[in-house]
Amino acid sequence: MGGTVVVPAIEPQIIDDFLAGAGWSDAQLDPIVGDASFRQYWRVVGKLGKAILMVAPPPEEDVKPFLEVAQYLLKNGMRAPEIFAADADKGFILLEDFGDKRMRETVDTLPLADQRPVYSKAIDALVKLHGQPIIDLPAYDMAVYEREALLFCDWYCPAAGLTVDKAGFVDAVHQIMKPVLEGQDRPVVVLRDYHAENIMLLEKNRQGLLDFQDALLGHPAYDIVSLLQDARRDVPHELEIAMCDYFCEHSQYHKDFKRDYAILGAQRNLKIVGIFMRLAVRDNKPRYPSLIPRVWRYLEQDLKHPSLEPMAAWFGRNMPAELRARDGAIEGQCA
DSSP states (O other): OOOOOHHHOHOOOOOOOOHHHOOOTTTTEEEOOOOOOSSEEEEEEETEEEEEEEEETTOOSSHHHHHHHHHHHHHHHOOOOOOEETTTTTTEEEEOOOOOBBBBHHTTTHHHHHHHHHHHHHHHHHHHTTSOOOOOOOOOOOHHHHHHHHHHHIIIHTTTTTOHHHHHHHHHHHHHHHHHTOOSSOOOEEEESSSGEEEEEGGOOOOEOOOOOOOOOOTTTTHHHHHSSOOSOOOOOHHHHHHHHHHHSSOOOOOTHHHHHHHHHHHHHHHHHHHHHHHHHTTTTTTTTHHHHHHHHHHHHHHHHHGHHHHHHHHHHSOHHHHHHHHHHSSSSOO
16 A cells, blocks of 8 residues: 655745745744645745745645635635735745634634534535535546545555455445435535634634635535534534534525435545545554544444445445444444
């Protein structure tokens, strides 16, 4: 499965030249903890104020989709960061600094009743996004759904010492995703990583959006799943249900929502378990397996929906009960 992936080193002079060309010479750079990618971030402080420098070096990364989606979001009244300067060939973007008030840290300090308004605002942002004209992006089609879900077989299963029926898994993916694709005849822009660590809380109760470079045209329920079945924080089940109801009440999407939410939840959570194990095994990032139990609990919850019967049956044949109990919680609830 390959060795450790090394993040490319960036020559300081190249960064200095880019900042000087953007009018930010002699600025101070303070590193910011990055995400699960090759991207690196710095907070830039200079005479012009504050900004964020994102370095996404090619060929591992391509900043063009980020720039394209950012422009689309800004054009349609969404709060993506303003772009101050960019060099797509080198993978440099200097963008607006949204500050430090992330949704994650805010809701972690709040009782359940006070979390609801914050999550409601995040749902409102998606409802607004879904009402905008779509941009020319690739489709979230069966090939993508299948490729993502297969990360579970390709990375988690070998790490767990399992030999599984991969062909049967693919068949189950096709069966469960078919109704979602049939209901995807009016696609929306799907940000794909819309959760509390990628949402900044700004003035006037607005939501600052981050990490949208992988956007596709897909199903309206996908980003709802991303928000409410959050891989990095426990979303109380009561809140998850309430916010699903809130979305249906405030959007034009009602038909078969619970079914599609469960199907997309299963697909996404299979992908995330695979990605987290890949980050640990291939990229030497050992903290990610500790996040798997939470994701597994969401997965077990989704598999209970009748529309997930083909995948639930595959799990019954291929996943030992003791492993499911260890890595998820068959009896557990999403806390």
